[in-house]
Amino acid sequence: MAVLRLEHVSKRYGVGDQTVQAVRDVTLSIDAGEFVAIVGPSGSGKSTLMHLMGLLDVPSTGHVLVDNVEASLLRDRDLARLRNEKIGFVFQNFNLLPRTSAVENVALPLFYAGYRTQPALAKAREALARVGIDPHLRGHHHPNQLSGGQQQRVAIARAIVNEPRVVLADEPTGNLDSQTTDDILDLFTSLNREGTTIVLVTHEEYVARHARRIVSVRDGLIASDEAVVHSAGPQAGVEA
Amino acid sequence: MRLNRILRTAFLGLGHNPLRTALTLLGIIIGVAAVVALLGVGQAATASVTSQIQGLGTNVLVISPGQSTENGISQGLGSSASLTDSDVKALQKDSALAAVAGDVTTRAQVVYGSVNYQTQVEGTTPDIQTIRNLSLAAGRFFNTVEANHDGYVAVIGSTAAENLFGAQSPVGKTIWIDGLAFEVVGELASEGSSGATNNDDRILIPLQTMQAHLLGGDSLTTIYASARDSQSMTQAQLQVEATLRQAHGLRFGESDDFTVTNQATLLSALSNVSHTLQVFLGGIAGISLLVGGIGIMNIMLVTVSERTREIGLRKSLGATQGSILGQFLTESAVVGLLGGCIGIVVGIVGAQGIGRFLQTSVPVNPSSIWISFVVAVAVGLVFGVYPALRAARMSPMNALRYE
Numbered sequence: 001m002a003v004l005r006l007e008h009v010s011k012r013y014g015v016g017d018q019t020v021q022a023v024r025d026v027t028l029s030i031d032a033g034e035f036v037a038i039v040g041p042s043g044s045g046k047s048t049l050m051h052l053m054g055l056l057d058v059p060s061t062g063h064v065l066v067d068n069v070e071a072s073l074l075r076d077r078d079l080a081r082l083r084n085e086k087i088g089f090v091f092q093n094f095n096l097l098p099r100t101s102a103v104e105n106v107a108l109p110l111f112y113a114g115y116r117t118q119p120a121l122a123k124a125r126e127a128l129a130r131v132g133i134d135p136h137l138r139g140h141h142h143p144n145q146l147s148g149g150q151q152q153r154v155a156i157a158r159a160i161v162n163e164p165r166v167v168l169a170d171e172p173t174g175n176l177d178s179q180t181t182d183d184i185l186d187l188f189t190s191l192n193r194e195g196t197t198i199v200l201v202t203h204e205e206y207v208a209r210h211a212r213r214i215v216s217v218r219d220g221l222i223a224s225d226e227a228v229v230h231s232a233g234p235q236a237g238v239e240a
Numbered sequence: 241m242r243l244n245r246i247l248r249t250a251f252l253g254l255g256h257n258p259l260r261t262a263l264t265l266l267g268i269i270i271g272v273a274a275v276v277a278l279l280g281v282g283q284a285a286t287a288s289v290t291s292q293i294q295g296l297g298t299n300v301l302v303i304s305p306g307q308s309t310e311n312g313i314s315q316g317l318g319s320s321a322s323l324t325d326s327d328v329k330a331l332q333k334d335s336a337l338a339a340v341a342g343d344v345t346t347r348a349q350v351v352y353g354s355v356n357y358q359t360q361v362e363g364t365t366p367d368i369q370t371i372r373n374l375s376l377a378a379g380r381f382f383n384t385v386e387a388n389h390d391g392y393v394a395v396i397g398s399t400a401a402e403n404l405f406g407a408q409s410p411v412g413k414t415i416w417i418d419g420l421a422f423e424v425v426g427e428l429a430s431e432g433s434s435g436a437t438n439n440d441d442r443i444l445i446p447l448q449t450m451q452a453h454l455l456g457g458d459s460l461t462t463i464y465a466s467a468r469d470s471q472s473m474t475q476a477q478l479q480v481e482a483t484l485r486q487a488h489g490l491r492f493g494e495s496d497d498f499t500v501t502n503q504a505t506l507l508s509a510l511s512n513v514s515h516t517l518q519v520f521l522g523g524i525a526g527i528s529l530l531v532g533g534i535g536i537m538n539i540m541l542v543t544v545s546e547r548t549r550e551i552g553l554r555k556s557l558g559a560t561q562g563s564i565l566g567q568f569l570t571e572s573a574v575v576g577l578l579g580g581c582i583g584i585v586v587g588i589v590g591a592q593g594i595g596r597f598l599q600t601s602v603p604v605n606p607s608s609i610w611i612s613f614v615v616a617v618a619v620g621l622v623f624g625v626y627p628a629l630r631a632a633r634m635s636p637m638n639a640l641r642y643e
């Protein structure tokens with residue numbers, strides 16, 4: 001069953017007199033439980049594609065369906081609700097609120113969902129524990145008191161706290177060293193094993209190999225869309 | 241998002257840059273304090289003049305030389321000699337009047353021992369005591385005999401007494417007014433000062449003595465008359481006018497060369513002036529509130545553009561346009577609210593300070609407190625709307641990509 005569907009989606013940006021065609025007529029379907037990597041060179045339209053999937057931007061033409069709901073027909077309130085309930089975002093630069101504790105950062109989507117403070121914080125602590133951050137030890141720390149890897153874990157906890165249908169991650173390891181990158185990728189893998197659908201945007205083949213399906217994008221078009229067979233852990237090759 | 245969260249977020253935003261928040265607050269504080277203090281000062285000024293006018297008594301007519309304008313204020317130019325002793329004599333025959341007193345006021349040099357100072361010297365008759373309702377702190381008023389037969393006697397106001405005699409009792413002492421010796425026979429009870437004028441800084445002497453030996457001539461500065469009671473004021477006023485027109489030989493169609501005023505006409509003239517004063521002071525205060533509001537708008541615009549990425553993030557986490565709007569509106573409303581509260585306190589303290597400086601009490605009207613408080617919050621909201629709308633309408637993707 002498709003969690004996310006793009007149907008003949010294209011996106012044009014107007015810059016002065018010129019227009020940039022960032023995405024051209026893409027049709028793509030992502031099912032529940034998948035772990036998809038979107039790869040491609042810089043400027044190929046990966047981030048644009050992810051913003052369209054996450055309802056952060058509207059396509060110039062075509063349709064975006066989240067959980068079989070057609071997004072172009074929705075008002076702001078319903079879009080906000082879809083983003084809140086069905087989608088979790090992870091960003092390259094973590095995007096945590098400064099001067100706000102880790103627990104409060106994680107609880108933010110719950111507050112927007114209308115939770116009371118105490119239940120929201122309790123749920124946020126659970127999510128922190130799931131991503132390997134001890135909520136009692138680090139929960140009250142502010143982002144500037146955490147390492148990059150820890151900040152990204154907090155951001156992932158925030159993405160999954162509402163138990164969304166899909167987590168969209170744009171270059172989540174782009175700002176991390178190789179050891180931390182492995183930790184974060186392992187975290188994604190284990191979350192996926194527990195049932196979370198993950199779409200991960202990256203330009204590194206090494207990162208992409210952790211996924212079970214790789215969609216490669218070039219000039220706004222899907223160049224290939226292949227399943228990955230893991231034969232021997234993360235070092236496994238990519239099969240056609 | 242729940243209300244407590246929205247408030248928390250607003251305070252978090254305000255705490256982000258405390259100095260900037262404080263300066264924005266200052267704009268509102270000054271505006272609100274100005275409203276509270278200036279309206280208080282306006283009221284104090286009005287109250288002070290009102291109490292002076294009310295000090296006249298409800299049945300007193302004040303007749304001054306010179307033509308009147310429509311609203312009862314004397315123009316008083318070029319006709320200063322139109323009242324004389326004979327007018328007083330004519331008026332004393334009027335049945336509607338209980339008492340009439342002529343009055344000449346001048347400033348003169350007064351000497352006692354080594355003290356030498358200038359004060360207001362008023363020549364008048366004993367009737368003034370009942371008309372103006374003057375009470376004595378010590379001694380007596382000069383009597384009719386002294387008044388009509390060159391009595392060199394004086395009744396002294398409390399401030400003048402203090403200036404000349406210090407702590408000593410003035411009664412029985414001899415003072416020199418423009419080189420003539422007068423015996424002080426009484427001291428007036430203090431009427432209290434109101435604003436800039438001091439009714440206690442004066443010396444009363446018999447009118448006849450003053451005209452014969454100090455000034456010469458028989459012209460008067462003012463004639464005070466009292467009606468039998470406050471009901472017969474209109475009748476008394478008409479009679480005064482008729483008598484004086486006849487005495488001055490004015491023909492039909494010629495306008496009066498004197499002005500009759502009473503408490504009621506003075507109060508209504510005052511209410512025009514005080515209304516203008518209130519509008520004027522309120523206007524100044526309003527402008528400073530407006531400037532404070534523009535300050536809020538300015539800072540909120542800066543805040544919104546500084547926090548563009550945060551807005552994008554919040555939208556990606558499920559914030560609606562409404563909750564972003566609410567977040568920033570709450571921030572500016574809190575500035576208005578806090579500024580309003582502090583401004584009211586500053587305004588009250590300021591009003592007391594001004595009151596001490598002017599030596600009157602400056603009232604702080606509860607309604608001006610409420611109005612300025614509501615206006616401050618409204619200013620916060622109104623000037624916060626545009627920046628908040630800008631934040632709310634931002635495309636989440638553009639906001640996230642914002643550098």
Ligand SMILES: Nc1ncnc2c1ncn2[C@@H]1O[C@H](COP(=O)(O)OP(=O)(O)OP(=O)(O)O)[C@@H](O)[C@H]1O
Pocket residue numbers: 013014015020021022040041042043044045046047048049203
């Ligand atoms: N807001 C915008 N206005 C104009 N052009 C844009 C805008 N956003 C993206 N583009 C253009 O769209 C194209 C695709 O951009 P996108 O960010 O999706 O690429 P990407 O694959 O994510 O690249 P990278 O790997 O460097 O992040 C680029 O040519 C970019 O210049």
Ligand SMILES: [Mg+2]
Pocket residue numbers: 046047048170
């Ligand atoms: Mg990108």
